Amino acid sequence: MSELRNVIVRSMIAVISCLFLSACDGETNGLPSSTLPRTTATATSEFSAEYHYDRGADYLINGDNDRAIAEFDKALKLDPDYVDAYFYRCFAHRAKNEYNKTIDDCTHVIQLKPDHVEAYRYRGHVYSEKGEYDLAIADFNQAERLKLDDSELFSARGWAYYNKQQYALALVDYDKAIKLDPSNQWPYNNRGLIYAEKGDYDKAMADYDRAIKINEAFDLPYFNRGRVYFQKQEYEQAVKDFDTFLALSPNSADGYNNRGFAYYELGQFDHAIDDFSEVIRLKPNLSEAYHYRDLAYFKNKNYKNAMADYNRAIELDPTFAFAYYSRGLLHQISLPYAEERKKAVEDFRKALELAQDPDLKDTVTRMLEYMGVGVLTPTP
Numbered sequence: 001m002s003e004l005r006n007v008i009v010r011s012m013i014a015v016i017s018c019l020f021l022s023a024c025d026g027e028t029n030g031l032p033s034s035t036l037p038r039t040t041a042t043a044t045s046e047f048s049a050e051y052h053y054d055r056g057a058d059y060l061i062n063g064d065n066d067r068a069i070a071e072f073d074k075a076l077k078l079d080p081d082y083v084d085a086y087f088y089r090c091f092a093h094r095a096k097n098e099y100n101k102t103i104d105d106c107t108h109v110i111q112l113k114p115d116h117v118e119a120y121r122y123r124g125h126v127y128s129e130k131g132e133y134d135l136a137i138a139d140f141n142q143a144e145r146l147k148l149d150d151s152e153l154f155s156a157r158g159w160a161y162y163n164k165q166q167y168a169l170a171l172v173d174y175d176k177a178i179k180l181d182p183s184n185q186w187p188y189n190n191r192g193l194i195y196a197e198k199g200d201y202d203k204a205m206a207d208y209d210r211a212i213k214i215n216e217a218f219d220l221p222y223f224n225r226g227r228v229y230f231q232k233q234e235y236e237q238a239v240k241d242f243d244t245f246l247a248l249s250p251n252s253a254d255g256y257n258n259r260g261f262a263y264y265e266l267g268q269f270d271h272a273i274d275d276f277s278e279v280i281r282l283k284p285n286l287s288e289a290y291h292y293r294d295l296a297y298f299k300n301k302n303y304k305n306a307m308a309d310y311n312r313a314i315e316l317d318p319t320f321a322f323a324y325y326s327r328g329l330l331h332q333i334s335l336p337y338a339e340e341r342k343k344a345v346e347d348f349r350k351a352l353e354l355a356q357d358p359d360l361k362d363t364v365t366r367m368l369e370y371m372g373v374g375v376l377t378p379t380p
């Protein structure tokens with residue numbers, strides 16, 4: 001059965017980057033059925049560890065994670081040192097988002113076989129998904145020390161460095177990843193993120209363009225390039241990229257949110273309202289979405305709907321300083337003037353109390369002074 005296990009190992013390792021970085025087309029449990037043959041139960045006694053391991057591998061290939069885990073459990077009960085059973089049970093736990101159990105199984109593999117390079121790599125991915133980037137980097141470093149030298153490893157470690165804002169180290173890893181495999185779309189996309197963060201938009205665009213050229217169905221470079229176009233105030237180009245991104249990922253709230261901003265900057269407030277409404281449909285408890293939509297309603301002079309959205313944004317997040325400020329502006333232009341002016345002052349003072357942003361604090365203070373009331377003066 002060692003040959004069968006080797007086939008499974010090679011196939012699983014080939015799609016680790018898909019498991020953690022994107023969805024793979026035509027896959028079952030992250031294991032492409034076209035390249036990973038389905039195991040067959042052997043004539044081995046059903047009381048043997050290998051018999052249950054083979055059944056577990058069969059279930060795993062077909063996406064039945066619960067049964068796979070149950071069979072691997074039986075194998076490990078019969079043979080507590082069964083390295084492959086621990087390792088493949090990692091995949092089943094990971095598919096169920098059971099991160100701690102995944103890490104425990106990888107750790108068992110490493111304890112039994114300290115040179116098991118893929119256990120370090122896989123555990124590093126899970127640590128990265130949990131946001132435990134130092135632990136992820138330590139595992140990726142160990143995988144590198146064990147002579148693992150491939151594009152996916154450096155791309156994964158680069159992502160951990162990126163999330164720690166250690167951009168210089170991330171760039172080194174992305175450069176290595178690209179050198180080892182120029183057809184790997186991920187390091188181009190992720191290196192572009194760093195260039196964009198640094199304000200080097202030309203290099204960022206070049207990397208997003210390259211990622212798209214490698215795989216036109218890869219959604220993220222369109223989204224990221226759209227954001228660069230937005231930063232460059234090229235809003236029509238931004239809308240086009242967000243259109244493509246949403247065609248590929250139609251349930252992305254971030255996609256609708258960013259396209260809504262672009263429409264807002266273009267003065268196409270009806271389109272902006274439609275996109276922010278879609279964000280609310282996808283994330284009904286996101287206070288920012290109501291606030292963004294109320295700004296578009298305000299621009300359209302639909303003050304009734306704007307007020308409803310301001311109220312809902314504040315209801316969802318009573319600490320949302322900018323929503324109080326915006327609602328105060330609406331009160332200021334509403335009638336009856338005396339009553340609404342009092343509400344405006346109350347909202348401005350609440351915004352000032354909650355504001356963390358120095359610019360917002362300064363703006364609210366100047367607004368209160370413009371209205372002729374001091375920051376601490378009793379509301380008239």
